[in-house]
Amino acid sequence: MPLSLPTCLADGQLPLLLLRQLVLSLLCLLVLAGDGWADKPAAAPPAMNLTNGCVEHYDPNVDYFPEKATLAYAKGFALQYFKHYKVLTVTMPWPEAKESFRYILVQCGTPVPEDTGGAQVIEIPIRSIAILSTTHLSHLELLGALDRLVAVSTYDNVYSPAARRRIDAGQVAEVGRGPSINLETLLDLNPDLVTAVGHDQPQYNSHPLLSNAGVHVVINSEYVEPNLLGRSEWLKLTAAFLNQDGRSQHLFAGMVQRYQGYAAQLRDLPTAQKPTVLGGFLQRDVWYVPGGDSYIAQLVADAGGVYLWANDAHRASIPLSFEAVYERAGDADVWFTSNQDWFKRADLLAANQRYAAFKAFRDKRVYNNNARLNDYQANDYWEAGIVEPDVQLADVIKILHPEILPDHTLKYYRWLP
Amino acid sequence: MSATLDTVHVPPTASQTRSDLWRWSLLGGLAIALVAAFFLNVAFGSVRIPLSEIITILTGGEASKPSWSYIVLAFRLPKALTAILAGAALAVSGLQMQTLFRNPLADPYILGINAGASLGVALVVLATGAATGFLSNVGLLGDLSLIASAIAGASLVTGLVIVAARWLRHAMTLLILGLMLGYATSAIVSILIYFSVPEQIQAYIAWTFGSFGGVTWRQLLILAPVIGAGLLLAVLLTKPLNALLLGEAYARSMGVDVQRVRFWLIAGTSVLAGAVTAFCGPIAFLGVAIPHLCRALLHSSDHRLLVPATLLMGGLAALLADLVASMPGSRTILPLNAVTALLGAPIVVWIVLRRDGPRSDFSS
Numbered sequence: 001m002p003l004s005l006p007t008c009l010a011d012g013q014l015p016l017l018l019l020r021q022l023v024l025s026l027l028c029l030l031v032l033a034g035d036g037w038a039d040k041p042a043a044a045p046p047a048m049n050l051t052n053g054c055v056e057h058y059d060p061n062v063d064y065f066p067e068k069a070t071l072a073y074a075k076g077f078a079l080q081y082f083k084h085y086k087v088l089t090v091t092m093p094w095p096e097a098k099e100s101f102r103y104i105l106v107q108c109g110t111p112v113p114e115d116t117g118g119a120q121v122i123e124i125p126i127r128s129i130a131i132l133s134t135t136h137l138s139h140l141e142l143l144g145a146l147d148r149l150v151a152v153s154t155y156d157n158v159y160s161p162a163a164r165r166r167i168d169a170g171q172v173a174e175v176g177r178g179p180s181i182n183l184e185t186l187l188d189l190n191p192d193l194v195t196a197v198g199h200d201q202p203q204y205n206s207h208p209l210l211s212n213a214g215v216h217v218v219i220n221s222e223y224v225e226p227n228l229l230g231r232s233e234w235l236k237l238t239a240a241f242l243n244q245d246g247r248s249q250h251l252f253a254g255m256v257q258r259y260q261g262y263a264a265q266l267r268d269l270p271t272a273q274k275p276t277v278l279g280g281f282l283q284r285d286v287w288y289v290p291g292g293d294s295y296i297a298q299l300v301a302d303a304g305g306v307y308l309w310a311n312d313a314h315r316a317s318i319p320l321s322f323e324a325v326y327e328r329a330g331d332a333d334v335w336f337t338s339n340q341d342w343f344k345r346a347d348l349l350a351a352n353q354r355y356a357a358f359k360a361f362r363d364k365r366v367y368n369n370n371a372r373l374n375d376y377q378a379n380d381y382w383e384a385g386i387v388e389p390d391v392q393l394a395d396v397i398k399i400l401h402p403e404i405l406p407d408h409t410l411k412y413y414r415w416l417p
Numbered sequence: 418m419s420a421t422l423d424t425v426h427v428p429p430t431a432s433q434t435r436s437d438l439w440r441w442s443l444l445g446g447l448a449i450a451l452v453a454a455f456f457l458n459v460a461f462g463s464v465r466i467p468l469s470e471i472i473t474i475l476t477g478g479e480a481s482k483p484s485w486s487y488i489v490l491a492f493r494l495p496k497a498l499t500a501i502l503a504g505a506a507l508a509v510s511g512l513q514m515q516t517l518f519r520n521p522l523a524d525p526y527i528l529g530i531n532a533g534a535s536l537g538v539a540l541v542v543l544a545t546g547a548a549t550g551f552l553s554n555v556g557l558l559g560d561l562s563l564i565a566s567a568i569a570g571a572s573l574v575t576g577l578v579i580v581a582a583r584w585l586r587h588a589m590t591l592l593i594l595g596l597m598l599g600y601a602t603s604a605i606v607s608i609l610i611y612f613s614v615p616e617q618i619q620a621y622i623a624w625t626f627g628s629f630g631g632v633t634w635r636q637l638l639i640l641a642p643v644i645g646a647g648l649l650l651a652v653l654l655t656k657p658l659n660a661l662l663l664g665e666a667y668a669r670s671m672g673v674d675v676q677r678v679r680f681w682l683i684a685g686t687s688v689l690a691g692a693v694t695a696f697c698g699p700i701a702f703l704g705v706a707i708p709h710l711c712r713a714l715l716h717s718s719d720h721r722l723l724v725p726a727t728l729l730m731g732g733l734a735a736l737l738a739d740l741v742a743s744m745p746g747s748r749t750i751l752p753l754n755a756v757t758a759l760l761g762a763p764i765v766v767w768i769v770l771r772r773d774g775p776r777s778d779f780s781s
Contacts, residue, residue, distance in 0.1 A: 180612050283623050284563075284698070285496075285630025286750060321463040322630060323488050324748035330484045353633050357487055 049243035054109030064107045067246030074233035084110035092224040093198030125243040126192035132177045133197045138387045139238035153177040159378040195220040227298040228389035258390035266304030275333035277305045287325040288317040303396035335360035371414040447729035454736040458497040461745035499632040501732035506689040508731025511704030524704035525690035528595030529574040532602040534694040537570025542621045543609040567695035575687035626752035627698035647689035655720040702757040706765045
């Protein structure tokens with residue numbers, strides 16, 4: 001035995017005496033407890049969540065998660081905190097889901113709770129993670145946890161330069177997703193966690209295959225939320241696995257504050273001054289228009305615009321006939337579209353000559369969400385855009401009311417000349 | 418069971434006596450119905466436009482809402498014309514294939530045209546990663562790139578079949594060749610789908626639904642002459658087609674150059690079905706059903722009657738299917754292929770059973 005009680009207490013000089021005594025005595029107590037010839041002492045409760053490593057000496061009375069996240073906008077999942085484990089319930093794994101998923105996140109070094117009710121048990125903080133959607137990549141980057149990334153679904157979808165450097169260095173595997181996921185590679189990597197997206201068409205889902213194979217997989221489907229802030233808040237889901245609940249709470253509060261700050265400037269705008277907005281694009285003779293309960297509709301409303309399908313109740317895109325769209329939005333002032341391959345209005349005409357009949361097209365007020373594409377055609381809109389709801393709002397305000405944000409330059413939206 | 422069968426009235430020899438009068442009046446009736454369906458198609462759609470306004474717009478007047486003029490003139494009119502052309506093309510080429518192969522299940526796609534076009538489109542829509550450089554100039558999901566790729570795929574397959582048609586002696590060999598080409602291309606499409614993300618699959622599936630509404634006036638300038646030429650060829654081939662009804666050997670003995678006729682039939686069908694598939698997607702059902710419908714109604718297998726009848730009936734059926742698919746009054750539309758088969762199948766079954774009698778079959 002290297003240390004004994006007397007030597008522990010003997011050393012030290014006066015100015016540092018107090019501090020050193022505290023440290024040393026704690027050390028000694030640990031040693032004593034380890035030797036088992038004294039009762040377990042009541043450890044001082046941790047001031048922060050443990051973001052690395054495990055609890056060495058479990059105390060059932062200690063709250064291991066002093067930092068907690070509370071949800072304000074997201075409706076698709078819930079987080080409950082217990083002393084040494086968290087319960088994550090994903091209530092909306094996909095739109096209008098009938099089933100929900102429960103996960104028990106147990107602090108590493110503490111026991112698994114007795115009654116898990118069949119929920120998946122995952123030890124946290126996770127040390128390695130595979131993500132099947134780049135929307136989760138932004139979470140890792142924002143939380144400074146990119147070094148734990150071991151696999152992505154498709155290299156070409158990755159925008160983040162930092163993540164690309166890891167790919168180039170051979171530190172990240174490519175595993176695909178859905179039915180064609182490369183299970184062997186994933187099993188070989190054996191990540192602590194895989195984050196997958198839930199899909200309402202079961203054949204596209206990756207999680208059944210993975211959980212059957214014994215891989216820890218959680219569904220992270222921020223897209224089910226009807227507004228950008230709700231989508232951004234799914235950051236807290238990823239953070240819960242990293243024990244960064246406090247940091248995600250703080251980061252998200254900043255997003256909300258900036259977003260609401262922008263929105264407040266438009267709140268009292270009279271309707272007459274609000275430009276009308278059209279969305280989506282034509283696929284043959286069906287126009288897929290974002291529904292009235294979609295995040296696009298909410299974004300346009302917050303930015304002081306009139307979304308022409310605001311009264312619609314759909315969250316997903318609605319397939320409309322060309323006639324119906326032209327009748328309502330032929331005179332719309334601004335058109336927000338989302339086609340990766342459109343850089344100028346001529347590209348739209350090449351796709352469909354009928355676009356020329358729209359006023360927004362003639363007035364050169366067509367905007368596309370592909371301003372940030374890298375050499376691999378990955379779009380940052382689906383990556384960093386997920387955790388920058390405030391910047392997205394500022395973009396749309398700049399487009400609809402340029403005078404309100406004179407200094408803002410468009411980040412995610414591209415004007416099509 | 419037997420009671421229901423007994424109630425089906427099968428006229429014993431009426432078809433002979435009814436003869437030409439019935440047939441010509443049927444053709445006339447079809448022509449009138451086609452014109453009527455054309456106007457219905459232009460008058461009704463998702464957006465409710467008063468009939469008086471429709472007439473004003475069609476006669477060159479100003480509508481009370483400018484958007485209505487655009488909807489009628491730039492959307493509904495080309496859509497209705499496309500429906501007529503596509504319906505006629507598929508029905509006539511279906512008839513040609515059924516006669517050529519003496520197979521009641523033959524359709525314009527039997528030689529793999531559809532599969533070839535699907536492969537072309539699937540390569541564009543699904544295998545985006547490999548082709549982004551070239552395609553970003555065209556607009557990835559743009560209709561033009563879809564048309565170009567469908568034409569390329571269809572030409573590849575039909576080119577092979579046409580070359581084979583020059584050399585092969587038996588039509589049956591050709592049929593098998595076409596079927597196998599179809600299977601092979603479908604297999605490649607399956608692999609592409611398997612490795613694609615939902616958004617790409619959605620774009621591909623949207624194409625397979627088929628539609629007439631994507632065709633603009635400028636595209637119609639290409640589509641109309643191509644289909645016109647194909648239909649003209651079909652009219653010119655009616656006599657040898659009638660000879661083929663008696664079998665290839667018999668046709669040969671009548672002095673028909675079977676290989677040559679076969680070549681032109683396949684070339685014509687490739688042009689007709691290929692053009693329709695390229696511009697409207699793979700429109701199913703019409704090609705196989707309309708010829709049977711016309712044979713049953715006319716009680717004749719004379720192609721001098723059948724070709725104009727299938728032409729008119731094909732156009733009429735396509736117009737009606739499109740009218741139903743556009744669901745007048747609602748703001749959305751139904752997939753065309755679902756409508757043609759769902760509404761068409763029971764009608765065809767009813768007419769064919771009634772006319773042909775429940776106990777006879779097609780191969781007799």
